[in-house]
Amino acid sequence: MPDQHNGPPTAPNPASPTDKTTADGPSASRPRVLILGGTSEARELAGSLPAFAVITSLAGRTSSPLLPAGEVRIGGFGGADGLAAYLRTQHIDVLVDATHPFAATISGNAAEAAGSAGVPLIVLRRPGWTEQAGDVWHRVRDLREAASLLPQLGHRVFLTTGRQGIAAFAEVDAWFLARSVEPPEPPMPGRLEVLLDRGPFTLAGERRLLAGHRIDVLVSKDSGGPGAKLVAARESGLPVVMVDRPPTPATAHTVVCVAEAVERLTTLRDAR
């Protein structure tokens, strides 16, 4: 079926207004869902919707992304207006924002575009982390505040804020182990070791990293998810600088897991 292939990523391919109604077989009547992706939940959701025609959109930040089931398009839309135009020309019935909790710009664009195109929006956001007994957390509003706290908290830092977050620490006088999927670009701290890796990470592996590099402070975004690094830090009594999430657009229908997203999509489909 043309809308359920697993091949290489395709460039945006605006459909003609007749594409929706002339498709062959059951896809002709399946609601069209655009998933804004880049997360494991987005991939899982794309593989959980046999009753829908699914397109996943990726920003194109990583050179070899893990591809979800269904159709994939890669690259920006050109702001909220571009996304709204895509929703219209592709006859999208529901938009799912399953992007990372820190991808605030695309989430804002999704809310605006869904509103102007009259397309229902579901936001799929995994819950953030909660401090537990034994944790020594310092919550901060952003990366800049995290950088300003560091010299007091430790001098061998495990930085897990992703490639784009490393620049905020360029002027901090400390040694950094930074983990990211893609190599970071300047500006970067002078004393930096880069570890290119992609999760999920095991507790045993995180323990080895902390001990092997004599880490004395961990910096993390409040991304949510398994969080083995937080367990390892807790066990070692290490301080954690935890960067708060940006706010979610207030108007969206928010769900916290893939099963809830499937349920909501099914409800919207049945109400058509």
Ligand code: NAP
């Ligand atoms: P962002 O700052 O919110 O978005 C910047 C621009 O990138 C957007 O305005 C949009 O360009 C484009 N874009 C972002 N996500 C897109 C998507 N799924 N499909 C098409 N275009 C997209 O985003 P970011 O923080 O750089 O994150 C980029 C991607 O990486 C997201 O999809 C996110 O899920 C994933 N990710 C982010 C993080 C993180 O910590 N931020 C971590 C893991 C994964 P146009 O305005 O031109 O449409």
